[in-house]
Amino acid sequence: AGECGACGFGTTSVSSTQNAGASWNNFPTIQDGGLPISMSFVSPSEGWLLDSSGADIFTLLQTLDGGSTWKEVYPMAHPRPVNSVSFVNAQVGYGVGVPGDANAFLKTDNGGRTWSKIGHVPTAANSFVTAQLVFLTEQHGFLVYNSPSPNKSWIYETNDGGASWTLLKNPNGYGVSLTFAGTQDGVAFNQTLHWATTNGGKTWFQVHLKSPWLPWLPASDPAVAGLYLAGLAHLTMAKTLTDIVHSQNSGQYDQIGFAGSQVAWTPDQSQTGFLLTTDGGAKWSNIHGVSNVDFVNGEDGWALSGGLLRTTNGGKTWTYASHPTP
Known part of the structure; x- marks a missing residue:
């Protein structure tokens, strides 16, 4: 996981490889206004991503389809726009x-x-x-x-x-x-x-x-x-x-x-x-x-x-x- 500096602040992107890094599969950018802190997968399909959009402001995301889509684990009672x-x-x-x-x-x-x-x-x-x-x-x-x-x-x-x-x-x-x-x-x-x-x-x-x-x-x-x-x-x-x-x-x-x-x-x-x-x-x-x-x-x-x-x-x-x- 990383941030695309050329794409603007807050564009977290995730990539995966199945051949020891010879090639990579890029997933849709996660527009969450932050910078990826850490990521952990327990299977090829299920994983978590901790994202930060500032001091002491963190978002925990989960994927069940190998990184194609993500959902916030602890969503706010009311959502807020980030893009x-x-x-x-x-x-x-x-x-x-x-x-x-x-x-x-x-x-x-x-x-x-x-x-x-x-x-x-x-x-x-x-x-x-x-x-x-x-x-x-x-x-x-x-x-x-x-x-x-x-x-x-x-x-x-x-x-x-x-x-x-x-x-x-x-x-x-x-x-x-x-x-x-x-x-x-x-x-x-x-x-x-x-x-x-x-x-x-x-x-x-x-x-x-x-x-x-x-x-x-x-x-x-x-x-x-x-x-x-x-x-x-x-x-x-x-x-x-x-x-x-x-x-x-x-x-x-x-x-x-x-x-x-x-x-x-x-x-x-x-x-x-x-x-x-x-x-x-x-x-x-x-x-x-x-x-x-x-x-x-x-x-x-x-x-x-x-x-x-x-x-x-x-x-x-x-x-x-x-x-x-x-």
Whole structure:
């Protein structure tokens, strides 16, 4: 058992050999937000894995099929998401993944204090994937899988709160991220390709930029830079955020999020946390050890770090919405 550093924090993977190590069988990644501590098998099919997602935070998993699937031995009374979260308001949110079940789909109606498992999201074609969950309303949302092997992205859409999902043909490519300004105007992008929608994702059109990711200052608001795609889809972006992202990772956008024109966040250079601004880019703070950030307004936000953190004051302080330990 080990952790795939290139796949992102918390991707525990298990492999088995039946020929003294000449070849190995790789099993689906366990998205449990941790690092494997020890593993023990009593037969080729039955075994246990102790995983850690931080100081004194441990998860004990068991498999009965030789490592293909895992279940938590001592599950929490209420599950918590460990892969990705997306909130539509201060109370209602969705999440992906629980310890031992990377495709579990969860919902909360109380700001993340408790979660209910309401189904499963689609299974990506490759086990080494990272996921991004983006919900615009309680019914309408998107799920993005990005896999470095093969270099491919899968984007699913739901219009019934996650009861069913449809795989989109476009946008396509690898390393695709989604971000929306409101519920209608959105952008899907990677390093070289860009799409936009002005009807909530019903239709997408590809945009060819002469200078990709070179924003300009609109005369209407000189303090905020805007990315205007084909003069239709408008995504507000703090100019300081733009400068920072361009100066890091050769301009690679792993994730960008917005809550109005004042709150924005993006992964830091080390990819071990997120940069957060709550004043339109004048000042930035680093949230260390966080794998996912989501705000619904300038005050209410959530972050995944072992457990689910919540802020109600724009990121000045954070407390656990759901406690990280049983």
